[in-house]
Amino acid sequence: MKVLRVLLFFSLCLPAAYAQRNSxxxxxxxxxxxxxxxxxxxxxxxxxxxxxxxxxxxxxxxxxxxxxxxxxxxxxxxxxxxxxxxxxxxxxxxxxxxxxxxxxxxxxxxxxxxxxxxxxxxxxxxxxxxxxxxxxxxxxxxxxxxxxxxxxxxxxxxxxxxxxxxxxxxxxxxxxxxxxxxxxxxxxxxxxxxxxxxxxxxxxxxxxxxxxxxxxxxxxxxxxxxxxxxxxxxxxxxxxxxxxxxxxxxxxxxxxxxxxxxxxxxxxxxxxxxxxxxxxxxxxxxxxxxxxxxxxxxxxxxxxxxxxxxxxxxxxxxxxxxxxxxxxxxxxxxxxxxxxxxxxxxxxxxxxxxxxNPEVLATNQQGRDPKQLYKKDGAMVWYSRVNGSKDIYVGLFNIGEDKQQIAVNLQELGFSGDCQVRNLWTQSNLGTFKGQFADDINKHGAGLYRVTSGK
CATH class of the missing domain: 3.20.20.70 (Aldolase class I)
Structure with a gap:
């Protein structure tokens, strides 16, 4: 158990060590x-x-x-x-x-x-x-x-x-x-x-x-x-x-x-x-x-x-x-x-x-911890957390050969109730969603969104 604690402490310190060296x-x-x-x-x-x-x-x-x-x-x-x-x-x-x-x-x-x-x-x-x-x-x-x-x-x-x-x-x-x-x-x-x-x-x-x-x-x-x-x-x-x-x-x-x-x-x-x-x-x-x-x-x-x-x-x-x-x-x-x-x-x-597009570039400069949610059936979803907020950035990517609807389970992103979704490329609010959000994405296309809890 002592060894496990030491390893856990070391792993938690690694990101801080990188940041200190590259401060x-x-x-x-x-x-x-x-x-x-x-x-x-x-x-x-x-x-x-x-x-x-x-x-x-x-x-x-x-x-x-x-x-x-x-x-x-x-x-x-x-x-x-x-x-x-x-x-x-x-x-x-x-x-x-x-x-x-x-x-x-x-x-x-x-x-x-x-x-x-x-x-x-x-x-x-x-x-x-x-x-x-x-x-x-x-x-x-x-x-x-x-x-x-x-x-x-x-x-x-x-x-x-x-x-x-x-x-x-x-x-x-x-x-x-x-x-x-x-x-x-x-x-x-x-x-x-x-x-x-x-x-x-x-x-x-x-x-x-x-x-x-x-x-x-x-x-x-x-x-x-x-x-x-x-x-x-x-x-x-x-x-x-x-x-x-x-x-x-x-x-x-x-x-x-x-x-x-x-x-x-x-x-x-x-x-x-x-x-x-x-x-x-x-x-x-x-x-x-x-x-x-x-x-x-x-x-x-x-x-x-x-x-x-x-x-x-x-x-x-x-x-x-x-x-x-x-x-x-x-x-x-x-x-x-x-x-x-x-x-x-x-x-x-x-x-x-x-x-x-300042809202799109914000996903790069102000996002945190980007992760792939899934990649299957010609579709791929990535998300990241908005720094200093409970909001989530979501990217829907159509890697298939036909236009298709791509969905994301909002509960998997930590949202339990109503959510507001904003399209970052068009800089427009898409409305309120609960449980799931989906959008039609062209062949080889993508969409970027910001999801905010309705609570």
């Missing part, structure tokens, strides 16, 4: 825009600013705040290019082509042809300052480890005496889909100092968010802890996002302690089969999210996508209108981080409507 950072799921789904590796400074301007003018008031430059900002993509060749070639003399833009300490810096304000020692400081001037926050994508060209040139490690990049690299630890980096051997003197120097550089630029790629699959425990320590020591609050998935579910306690958000799956795109599969991933990870630590469904595939790759031709989302409502509804009620993937200046009224 004040990502207390609600981060909301923002990321450049990858529309620009691949080839986003340019003016395009980042245009999307930031759109967020400031149209979305900031609803809680959207992060502007994230993704994927290979140190790689030279000429203006107007698509993805380009994201691989390097090692020449006979040991040099690399194309040469990633790098400082003398082996730290990648923005490519000035893509980011003109980054000339000299500016780095991302001018762009971050611009984003901050709009009342928004600035983020970047980074690849795990240390550049291979830094290892080849034996770049010194800032903050050490006599340690060079080749002494801390694990040349056996390589990304399977990009050949720019080696992993870090965190047992070697100087490895943590290298990460510390990176995060101090990012902090000096004004970075508020880093997405570390090639780190969750396979799961690199020591490097994840190294990034977290470097963030703690950099003097700035920075959100730590891990990518890509499938993050091992067996690491749920570790990832919740050391990361603010982590990908549950590989890259998600505008494909119904992938959306259905995401529901399964979310079911596996339910119960692991909370202030400071959020399982991540990946970016929102709505709007103008793939202007320069990376998947398919330039297009508006291939999701039907009903599928877009399902996509947005699920990301919200599940409390996934919300990162818009489309080129926002090209948004139509539909996209703006999907991104600017």
């Amino acid at each position: 004040g950072i990502a207390t609600t799921p981060p909301m923002g825009w990321n450049s990858y789904n529309c620009f691949g590796s080839a986003v340019h400074e003016n395009e980042v600013k245009e999307n930031a301007d759109y967020v400031a003018a149209n979305l900031k008031q609803y809680g959207w705040q992060y502007i994230v430059v993704d994927f290979l900002w140190s790689f030279d993509n000429p203006p107007g290019s698509r993805v380009g060749n994201p691989f390097q070639t090692k020449n006979a003399d040991g040099s690399f082509s194309p040469w990633l833009t790098m400082d003398k300490w082996g730290r990648l810096i923005p490519q000035p042809n893509k980011f003109p304000s980054a000339t000299g020692e500016n780095g991302f400081k001018p762009l971050a300052k611009y984003v901050h001037s709009l009342g928004l926050k600035f983020g970047i994508h980074v690849m795990r480890g240390i550049p291979r060209q830094a290892v080849a040139t034996k770049s010194p490690v800032l903050g050490t005496k006599g340690i060079t990049a080749d002494m801390i690299a694990n040349v056996e630890s390589q990304c399977t889909w990009l050949n720019h980096m080696y992993g870090l051997d965190m047992s070697k003197p100087g490895a943590q100092e290298y990460l510390n120097s990176l995060l101090k550089l990012y902090a000096s630029w004004g970075v508020d968010f880093i997405k570390v790629d090639d780190i969750s699959r396979p799961y690199h425990t020591a490097e994840i802890e190294g990034y977290k320590k470097a963030i703690k020591d950099c003097g700035r609050q920075i959100v730590l996002s891990l990518s890509p998935g499938e993050t091992p579910i067996q690491k749920k306690d570790h990832v919740a302690e050391y990361a603010n958000m982590w990908r549950m799956a590989d890259d998600f795109w505008d494909n119904w089969d992938q959306l259905e599969k995401m529901y399964d991933y979310a079911g596996q990870w339910q119960g692991t999210g909370g202030p400071g630590h959020w399982p991540d469904c990946d970016m929102i595939q709505i709007g103008k996508l793939s202007k320069r790759g990376p998947v398919g031709n330039e297009r508006f989302s291939r999701f039907s209108v009903d599928e877009q409502y399902s996509h947005m509804s699920f990301w919200c009620i599940y409390r996934s981080p919300l990162m818009l993937g489309g080129n926002l200046p090209e948004n139509r009224p539909l996209e703006l409507k999907l991104f600017s």
Whole structure:
């Protein structure tokens, strides 16, 4: 019995421990825009600013705040290019082509042809300052480890005496889909100092968010802890996002302690089969999210996508209108981080409507403990509790191939008498219900509701 009490006490303390370690950072799921789904590796400074301007003018008031430059900002993509060749070639003399833009300490810096304000020692400081001037926050994508060209040139490690990049690299630890980096051997003197120097550089630029790629699959425990320590020591609050998935579910306690958000799956795109599969991933990870630590469904595939790759031709989302409502509804009620993937200046009224409904977004920012009630016969129901209230958010999802009525037993949600139901998408009251609430949902569609006790 004593052992049982100890285990119960420990399990109850785990969420508090996560919140303490991540105190004040990502207390609600981060909301923002990321450049990858529309620009691949080839986003340019003016395009980042245009999307930031759109967020400031149209979305900031609803809680959207992060502007994230993704994927290979140190790689030279000429203006107007698509993805380009994201691989390097090692020449006979040991040099690399194309040469990633790098400082003398082996730290990648923005490519000035893509980011003109980054000339000299500016780095991302001018762009971050611009984003901050709009009342928004600035983020970047980074690849795990240390550049291979830094290892080849034996770049010194800032903050050490006599340690060079080749002494801390694990040349056996390589990304399977990009050949720019080696992993870090965190047992070697100087490895943590290298990460510390990176995060101090990012902090000096004004970075508020880093997405570390090639780190969750396979799961690199020591490097994840190294990034977290470097963030703690950099003097700035920075959100730590891990990518890509499938993050091992067996690491749920570790990832919740050391990361603010982590990908549950590989890259998600505008494909119904992938959306259905995401529901399964979310079911596996339910119960692991909370202030400071959020399982991540990946970016929102709505709007103008793939202007320069990376998947398919330039297009508006291939999701039907009903599928877009399902996509947005699920990301919200599940409390996934919300990162818009489309080129926002090209948004139509539909996209703006999907991104600017305050009652829908409240399910993401103010819900609590999302759970799946059932998934059967082409129907799925999720619910969460309204923070500071006895009200319940309910999501009805039609995952079948025909329009159908989907029902929820209100007693299973804890309601014994009359209930008031409000449709969050239409922002309209639907009336009084007792025992059961049901609604007609289109094929691949969804509805979001708030249920209030009539007592």
